[in-house]
Amino acid sequence: MRLKTQIRRIEGPGGRLKLRILRPKEQAGKLPGILWIHGGGYMTGMSSMVYGSCGAMLARKYGAVVISPAYRLAWQAPYPAALEDCYAALLYLHVHREELGVDRIIVGGESAGGGLAAAVCICARDRGEVPVDFQFPLYPMLDCEDTPSSRDNHGHGWDTRRNHWGWRHYLGALYRRDDVPPYASASRETDYRGLPPCYTFVCDGEPFYDETLAFVRELNAAGVSAKADVYRGNIHGFDAMFWTKQAREARRKLCEHYEAFFK
Numbered sequence: 311m312r313l314k315t316q317i318r319r320i321e322g323p324g325g326r327l328k329l330r331i332l333r334p335k336e337q338a339g340k341l342p343g344i345l346w347i348h349g350g351g352y353m354t355g356m357s358s359m360v361y362g363s364c365g366a367m368l369a370r371k372y373g374a375v376v377i378s379p380a381y382r383l384a385w386q387a388p389y390p391a392a393l394e395d396c397y398a399a400l401l402y403l404h405v406h407r408e409e410l411g412v413d414r415i416i417v418g419g420e421s422a423g424g425g426l427a428a429a430v431c432i433c434a435r436d437r438g439e440v441p442v443d444f445q446f447p448l449y450p451m452l453d454c455e456d457t458p459s460s461r462d463n464h465g466h467g468w469d470t471r472r473n474h475w476g477w478r479h480y481l482g483a484l485y486r487r488d489d490v491p492p493y494a495s496a497s498r499e500t501d502y503r504g505l506p507p508c509y510t511f512v513c514d515g516e517p518f519y520d521e522t523l524a525f526v527r528e529l530n531a532a533g534v535s536a537k538a539d540v541y542r543g544n545i546h547g548f549d550a551m552f553w554t555k556q557a558r559e560a561r562r563k564l565c566e567h568y569e570a571f572f573k
Contacts, residue, residue: 323394328380330357334373343412344376349421351476352384388482389494404440414443424450428496442506449512453497453521460517467546502532509567515544
């Protein structure tokens with residue numbers, strides 16, 4: 311499906327917030343709206359990364375409307391800047407759903423974008439302003455403390471040293487404190503009830519393996535439908551290598567869950 315890109319700038323919590331919107335060139339009827347949040351360890355990345363993401367794949371394959379926010383990075387402003395920017399983008403998607411032709415809302419992203427996706431869903435549930443129907447936090451950066459898989463990890467694309475660097479700058483004065491809120495590090499959540507159903511995937515040798523599976527277990531224990539597929543390897547963001555067998559399989563399985571949810 312052919313897409314068009316629109317750039318909109320809205321009033322965000324920190325000033326003007328740029329939104330990159332992907333939508334079908336010829337839109338007929340209501341479509342799912344997807345807030346897709348780019349990765350980069352909370353420190354790097356840009357909204358144009360959406361073009362190589364699973365978010366853009368869903369837009370091309372199914373005609374979804376995708377919004378990618380240019381949220382503030384941690385070197386510009388620490389937590390809660392990125393979260394509040396992403397939530398502002400979610401509010402925009404919700405308030406303008408008629409204009410955008412959207413009837414359901416999904417929140418997704420990869421890596422730090424996956425961590426922000428999970429935090430945005432928690433925030434949306436608690437604030438009660440936006441109903442989120444599904445979440446796709448892919449290999450999400452959720453836990454600000456070391457886990458068995460993120461401790462002493464030397465995987466490709468992301469490792470322990472980079473992980474500490476990203477969290478230290480994102481959390482600022484909260485780094486290494488015991489009172490980090492779940493909006494900053496979604497693994498700190500203790501009540502998973504009422505969160506949207508979830509699908510994700512992760513490699514078994516990458517830093518976020520354990521926190522991804524722990525998040526899925528907690529959702530299931532709270533009665534929320536959640537599933538993770540695990541792939542062999544230690545390449546963080548392996549799905550971006552779309553020419554490989556594993557990346558094609560991961561994207562295929564994500565499409566299966568998308569289709570099953572919207573039957």
